[in-house]
Amino acid sequence: MSSTITIRNLLPDTDLVCFLVCSLFTKEECDNLLNSERKASFQKAISNYPTYYRNNDRLVIDDSQLSAYLFDKIKSHLPDHIENWTLAELNTRLRFCKYNANQYFHRHLDGIHYVSTTKQSKLTFMIYLNNAEEFEGGRTVFYKTKDSTDIWASYVPQQGDVMIFDHNLWHEGEEVTNGEKFVLRSDILYTKELEENSKEPFSGHLGYIWKILMFDNETLLSAGRDKTIHVWNMNGESRQTLRGHQNSILCMEKMNERTFISGSRDKQMKIWKRNDNRMFELISSFSVHSATVLSICKVTKGFFASSAADNSIKIVNLNGQIQHELIEHTNWVWQVVKLHDDYLASCSEDQTIKVWNYKNDKCIRTFYDHCSVICLMYDQMTNTLVSGNFQGEIMVRELSSDFNEIQTKKLDGHNGIVRTILKLNETLLASGGEDNKVKIWNIQSGICVQEFQHDNFVQALELTNDGKLLSASYDGTIKVWKI
Ligand SMILES: O=C(O)CCC(=O)C(=O)O
């Protein structure tokens, strides 16, 4: 028995696409999609993502045939154009999601899937594979903004319905409190023609940029979710693209005039060296961590510290040999920075900042915050440690020579997680956050003196030798600011 297909617009008071195609798939089709083999293959949310975000089980498959079949069913209901983008196809990556009791997918925006600079996803595609009678909770809920408390629209899953919505809509998969909920999600891809001469400087990354690094006065490196490192001149022209990592690259650090290191979600670190023709070559790869490498900092000539999602910090030489291990954090160590002499500091998802003497593997101080500490910056001149946290606060800790807290000041910070902090000069500090802003602060007065805007999270900052500020964002761009 088949019921009639109907369209239900969920958010009539916005121009953004958000509608249901009800009863597009029959019960048999849903049961076929969720066959017993697939049902047995779901994987737990692994430590690749913080659990505050999502903890449901998933099964990810790449299936162009199935994707083409699904697209064929939905395509007549989809907008042919979104701005100057034209409907293309369904992403071949299909994600089956399973929510058991106490599982959820907290409020978020769906990420854009980039195929190339002219082909990317615009809309989320989600089939509800079972009925809300089989579980409690588990609605899909939409919100006007990241923080609004009022629900904009909500939907109780019905088997065979398909939800289509714009990637710019905040939404959540509400916690399931009993039973099991199943959905299948993918993305609708759109293409656009590239106009002649429209290439922006530093453009080429597909998706999030995680890190930028001034290698020398004329060379900028950038790395991100597309697993590549781009080498740029200061006009923003691409000089080289470095490949080798198998997953997102989150951090890079310069070791000497010719060498830098990169760290990735593939758990590896790679050493790259510039040859006499000024081209970078991969020298070696090693993995000393059992999870994503989150940050790297040079400790001394030939030695660096790396922090990771395995909760540890390791001091490693350029042959990849571990010299010291600092293990006291109880959750991801987001960043490690060098202090003076034999001291390092680190900040963690476990809500602490720790100061270490790495030579004897000892933690000598712990500062407690009230939420995850995401980024850290040390200013040797004033012996000050500046940290940014999950709630958008920036703490400026003035320390004594033996790292006791003398005075701590709180800056207003960001309306969202603080992602990065950079010292600009004696008086100014820059920060970037999940409110998509770059903020410039006067350290003494604590006042924000300038603000710049991106289209998505600001993840990394750098200073050019002629005093301009570079900011890199999840929006895939690197922007240059005069300060
Ligand atoms: O399960 C839901 O209702 C929402 C899932 C979701 O937002 C996603 O998978 O990105």
Ligand SMILES: [Fe+2]
């Ligand atoms: Fe989502």
